[in-house]
Amino acid sequence: MSRTRVIVMNAALGPLDYRVPHGMTVEPGSIVVVPLGPRQLLGVVWEPERLGTEEVGDNRLRNLLAVADVPPIPAPLRRLVEWTADYYLAPLSAVLRMALASTSALEGQKLIVEYRATGTVPPRLTPQREQALVRIGDRQGLIRELATIADVSDAVIRGLVKAGAIEGVEVDLDSPFPLPDPDHAPPLLSPEQRAAADTLAAATTAAAFEPFLLDGVTGSGKTEVYLEAVAAALRADRQSLILLPEIALTEPFLKRFTGRFGVEPVAWHSGLRSSQRRRAWRAIATGEAKVVVGARSALFLPYARLGVIVVDEAHETSFKQEDGVHYHARDVAVMRGRFEGCPVILASATPAIETRHQVELGRYREVKLPDRYGAAQLPRIEAIDLLAEPPVRGRWLAPRLVTAIDATLARGEQVLLFLNRRGYAPLTLCRTCGHRFQCPNCTAWMVEHRLINRLSCHHCGHAYPTPRACPECSDEDSLVACGPGVERIADEVAALYPDAKTAIVTSDTIWSPAKAAEFVGRMEAGDIDIVVGTQLVTKGYHFPNLTLVGVIDADLGLEGGDLRAAERTFQQISQVAGRAGRGTKPGTVLVQTHAPGARVIEALVSGDAESFYAAETDARREADAPPFGRFAAIVVSSEDKALADQTARTVARSVPQVDGMHVFGPAPAPLAMLRGRHRFRLLVHATRSLDVQDVIRDWLGALDWGPKVRVAVDVDPYNFL
Template sequence: MNRIRLLVLNAALGPLDYRLPDGVGAPAGSVVIAPLGPRKVTGIVWDESRLPGEDIAFERLRPIVEVLPVPPLPAALRRLIEWTADYYCAPLASVARMALSSGGALGGPATMTEYRLSGGLPERMTAQRLAAIEALEGEQGTIRELAGIAGVSGGVLRGLVNQGVIEPVTVAIDRPYPPADPDHAPPDLSPEQSTVAARLIDAVRAGAFAPFLLDGVTGSGKTETYFEPVAETIRSGKQVLVLLPEIALTENFLARFAARFGAPPVLWHSSLKSTERRRAWRAIADGSAQVVVGARSALFLPYADLGLIVVDEAHEVSFKQDDGVRYNARDVSVMRARFEGVPVVLASATPALESLHMAEIGVYEKLELPSRFGGASLPKVRLVNLTEEKPGSQRWLARPLVDALRERLEKGEQSLLFLNRRGYAPLTLCRNCGHRFKCPSCSAWLVEHRLSARLACHHCGFETRVPDACPECGESDCLVACGPGVERIADEVRDLFPQARIALATSDTLNTPERAAEFIAQAEGKAIDIIIGTQLVTKGFHFPELTLVGVVDADLGLEGGDLRAAERTYSQVAQVAGRAGRGAKPGEVLIQTRHPDAPVIAALADGDRDAFYAAETQGRRDAGAPPFGRWAAIILSSEDEREAREAAVRLGDVRPRLEGVQILGPAPAPLALLRGRYRYRFLVNARRSANLQGVLRDWIASVNFAPGVRVGVDVDPYSFV
């Protein structure tokens, strides 16, 4: 009875058995500290029957050190961890670590010291002290946080503490969150919204697994509609999880949520401070967090009593994690709902083809919102053929789009230009010797960012300043930017319309929730005339005065070897087009393209989503691609190119020869060098009936790789670089 089996949070270690000291209980799911040699490690008590281990005599077992004061991980979460590890061929410990993603939360209740103005004045007032006092009115936080708010050094604030101008306050880290009121401000739903909301409310009341695909055109009010089953879940005393694809979307969502429920939800994303993560984790685990809004990692938190899961913008590629445990949060959310026995809603205006297929075969229940809320009409779409309407030299906007921008400026309406390429230019070269600036750690060109005067690699994060002369030939004033990024489009717009108020919306400029909130406030307050952005602006933003969307290069997403390129391009362009005409004024979309007859471009022009999906579905069926077949990638990498190549050849030599399984490769990955590691790649295509995960595990296990070789498995890959 006192024997326990631990899943230790170290992927290199297998399950370990320990004993419990007399009088100590630790049911399955308990988080404990155990001795391992001279060290102490964190582990989770696991169901012994589900985690095979060695049978070691009881008297040889060491006792655990302590049971940590947190609720045990629920059985449904433990089953999800097992399923995710099995499906994505990941170590069980690596998946389990995501459930314990706040180390500080594992201790007991705690307090911390924060600071606030006391109302007094310093003996000697300086400009910095005055600025700090004015900026910190009504603020409370740590010295570091207040220094950031006030824009002064911590030393300035500590001096004010010593003089009593700023006073310490002891606060409980785990103080409760303000409760959400499900009846605070019920919306006035359209008949279509009411019908869909009623079906989802019935599912919440039934308290059983039920997957839904909420398919609504842009501007149809999907968020307001799924807020009603959220309200019903709150009334029932259960918890809600809402997944969003981007942190930048949270501020917009928070405002809408607070307006509906009278209080903000509990946030979970990578930008939270450690104390905020601790507070959120413990509230989630004890059940006091009613609604959690977060990025994909929120999916593995230990909810005490989950009642509903919503995945907003469910088509988004951002839900697929491409490092560590390579999982798709959209699909794992459905499995979590299944293990928890609760409804799950996948909401999108451009659902993934796999989701539509699941609805067509009856696995998901499809709910539709086919028209915009409040009588707003969908925008008119017009193609601009760049082979006929050629922009001028070193220009990227064709005459029809320039004229449309001018017309909106004259009317006082807002416009949006979309180009899914950050920075100023994707390539910089020397016109004297032809030298191209390349990342030293990746097989990728450095992207010029003129706002920061840097050359940057978008794959590994390497940055360097733009040199005054070519490092190859030494010639000065000879560097040329090739191709456009959003910064270059912004320069062109400023040249054309010097009076226009322009905002860049990219992950570089909206890299914190605060900056995103400021951008939204300016756009809603009509302080911006033209927004220029990347894929970030395709998601969830609602600006009633925005009546024109210009897609600068619709062909960009069709380049390269992405097997989902057409679907991704359709989704991005359709989503950004949906930002136009969401208010009372009609909207227009101009799509610049060199291939107006390409099926995806023609479908966008005709507004015929069903025809595009039908053609794409047939192509996938013919190729045995998802959802009709399965894909997986194996990536072998090493800091030594020869070692990586030899490992790939050895693995290729013992590839399984199985009916229904096709293995392509090995071949150098499109990004053959990434973060200083040389990469070789296999692509596996299998019938749905094949045991793909078993094939991959047995195949990889048949080779002993050199210590410097890493083997990565990506089941259902979205990235092919």
């Protein structure tokens, strides 16, 4: 091959042609370094016939500079990159960048120094040093990591190094991962679980593409069932990928995995340091990493021999990427399984309507687990009508819920109070002049976080200390918190139950797998009586002594007119209800609501999920909404409001006349300003049969909006803000 075509890691550039120097060997998928003007860029060799661009004359070609000493990007992943770019209207290079998520992995062998305890007790054992040694145990890592684990400063760890209590060891960044043993500790499965596990394992052994919906109630043992498919992949010497919706779920899952297979799987998420990402990427590319557990980005890694893909909690909206390439990991996972020729397992207690529809069409095969494992029973769910049984003035817990908490704590059991709102209060205003604290960069209120004494925007991250005086009228002690967040509920719990041990669980307090592991350990040890948490505690956790769940505001998720609002509320409350009564003790769920007659609340109380889903599906069908029709959002943004408005109107005026497609807008987006950019939104509604991507590509491709305006397209949007 004397010339080749390369996709470079620059979304503004198309494919480029280069000469292959004498003695250099490349093939499709080879990762190369290429010159571009005075710069050097990373790129991937691609099949010229799949890109359809004109060839450049040989006399104008420049030489490739180098080839990375790693396996080429496999053909199935290249096809997935093409499909994702085409379906979600993204540049090929933007998608391909996700496959090259560790540039250090392309370099040669590396050594670093990590630290571990020696077992020596230092002569001066301060309380902080003692805490560090106890918490570190037999763990090993960088000084900063050990300090985080021990909850001490870096200086404490360095002091222990000087004292000889912690020593440095040289570590090969590419040291092999231990291999999981499929026969280490086979689980004792019920007959229903065994039948489901055998079905999934047989499909994995057959090594053919087949999508499955593993539909099991909360506590039915879905994890143990799909891990048998992973065991089948291990026996066939193939790799497995398990996607989790939250990084905080990784650590509890690793513990369960280790109990089953004897070693931890390979983790992939944003919390890894660069050396860990490098080691994982190289092991995945060579096929040495047999089981990978990670967030949605793990879907684009270059697996050598993928044998099965599992999407756990497949209904979760966090699988939809909202920045950059707007892909949905659930749907892309199915396509990756198709290109790899392996089964895909979507596991959920509350499957999305889109997934259920695929089952009805016969495209997905359903495997059901209708009962909880062993003696555990589904919890009793009751609604508390807040109009008939209001909380005491200034409080948020209804009397019946307080009585239930009293009884639960008296029995020595644990309580979970759920409110999907971080912080202390969603709005702070001045009672003197009415000033409301709003983010200067977004159309959003600043949320008070009393634990850290700051006002924070949950959209852009802008934050500042909570002022003592109103910035408008300068009146002191006039600021009022409006509405509850989890911190405010925790304050009420502390006032009612001063002797109870309470934990607040949100993304503010559980920001890493290590923090999640600490929380799980405290719950299992009985060191927590009452958990006050957001959606972070609705999934994945198994606490046998947790028997009461209180949903503080069931109506919160129904606000805003979102297409999926009712479905999402049903899923979220069903999931949090599923944390109750997972052991031998019966569970109770009390749902506080102002609308006990709402269809979603009645479905939760009655347990009639099928009727709820049937009614939601009929409403979608009547509106020709997904999965029966298609949506695509076009968001025009600029720091100049007038320019954004003008461009959005230009886009609207040029809408092509196509049968089966309507365009609504432009209108200011509900979040009209985000991170300092003014936003206008158009919504494309098309029939299922229309190739709406081609229409949008041609429509927007003919327009020129200049460098100060961004036009983003979100195919199959989940966020309507």
